[in-house]
Amino acid sequence: MTIHSMTGFANAAGECGSKRINLDIRAVNHRYLDVQFKMPDDLRHLEGSLREKIAAAAARGKIECRIQVQTAAAGAAALSVNHALAAELAALNDKWRGEFGGLGKLTVADILHFPGVLAAQSEDEETFVLAVQSLLDDALAEFSAARAREGEKLKAHILERLSAMDGIVDALSGQFPSLVQVHLDKARARLAEAVANIDEDRLKQEFALFMQKADVDEEFSRLKTHIGEVRRIVTEAKGSIGKRLDFLMQELNREANTIGSKAIAAECTQASVELKVLIEQMREQVQNIE
Structure with a gap:
């Protein structure tokens, strides 16, 4: 399609x-x-x-x-001549010139100017x-x-950015466990400076609560689902798809914003920004799709 x-x-x-x-x-x-x-x-x-x-x-x-x-x-192609009327006029002229000696001979121009002899062809x-x-x-x-040729260009534009988004999400997903550990180590070090003894269990409880708020696995999953759906729609292209794509751009942007708001490291913030740039580039092109 x-x-x-x-x-x-x-x-x-x-x-x-x-x-x-x-x-x-x-x-x-x-x-x-x-x-x-x-x-x-x-x-x-x-x-x-x-x-x-x-x-x-x-x-x-x-x-x-x-x-x-x-x-x-x-002109010749746009005009029609009433030959019967022209012949009748010429015959009358010959007849009347014979009966009335003072009459002049009609010219071709005289006959053509007679009403009904020359007329524009009717459509x-x-x-x-x-x-x-x-x-x-x-x-x-x-x-x-x-419109189909332009649509193919739009399709290529969107698929290229979807692939880039896949790469960002996959990379961040792979980094996330180590980012979490780094964040835990930093939190432990800061607490060590503040108190002589660290209650490891309490630290883990607090960190578990924090991770519930910072966990972006669900956002990663929804992003991948939306990316797959956009790719399916532009590949199959059944009927008018512009409105559906516009809705999915909003959903993609929402997940990218959530990742940014839950950022526990600069890598998360950077990924959120890159995702939103790609989504905005797609959204601009989606506005052109039927």
Whole structure:
């Protein structure tokens, strides 16, 4: 499956008779799907069907669809000649010149200027509608491909930071027993300076109470679980995943903060800071995911 970014742009253009149609689709981040159209008023009746096409291709994002229609300059390809009327005018001119000697001969320009002889080709409404819908299909195909390419970059970004987080958690987990022992030794030394005799049992009891407050095994476990879940979501990428990832970023940040607040050594504090930096980097990118 593929991750899709919410940002993207695509363009499609084509001609239908004497009309040139230009269609743009651009999208930015948005909490929900918000589709807006900018197009001529005489195309407003198509908005419903066009909106359905866009909604089928995107689940989230603020999407603007701009349609511009231009009429080609009048020319041979854009004009039609009423040959029957032109022939009738020429025949009448010949007949009347024979009956009325003072009449002049009609020129080609005279005939073409006669109302109804020369007219712009009328567009077939159904053909024009199909042309607009076809251009939207083309634009949406490119739009989805562009968002998928950007999504792959976001996926790589997130997976890279998840691996870094795994490394930090594993390293700190491995160091933690020795950090605890160092902390115990320091506490024993400080107490030795304050009292002549140390009650070893009392010291262990106090230290056990402290460790209950400073124990981060649960935070390590939840961090690993959340990291695994984020990795699973971005790898499988089923449907719209941005909101789920955003929630998990909050959970990851909460555990990293707790590790920092329970720090018994500089290594814990440093690990908490590094984790939060990585989480923030991911969170910024998650905001772009559909």
